[in-house]
Amino acid sequence: MSDDWRRLEDRKFTEVARRDEAGNLHCPNCNGTQFEAVRSTARKVLFGVASLLAPADEVRCITCGQKFKRG
Numbered sequence: 001m002s003d004d005w006r007r008l009e010d011r012k013f014t015e016v017a018r019r020d021e022a023g024n025l026h027c028p029n030c031n032g033t034q035f036e037a038v039r040s041t042a043r044k045v046l047f048g049v050a051s052l053l054a055p056a057d058e059v060r061c062i063t064c065g066q067k068f069k070r071g
């Protein structure tokens with residue numbers, strides 16, 4: 001039974017991301033370097049319209065779709 005992906009999702013992006021010599025962050029899954037900030041579904045449900053004003057709290061790898069907590 002493997003839930004590694006889930007544990008990865010619950011960890012902070014800055015803790016799991018790999019940093020290369022140039023200081024660029026890489027996805028620990030696919031080594032991708034393109035990410036986008038997203039809001040968590042849970043927050044949308046809890047706060048409704050207010051979530052539209054809240055800052056994004058997750059980072060998603062564009063290449064493989066893996067999500068991470070921000071910060």
Ligand SMILES: [Zn+2]
Binds near residue numbers: 027031032062
């Ligand atoms: Zn990735």
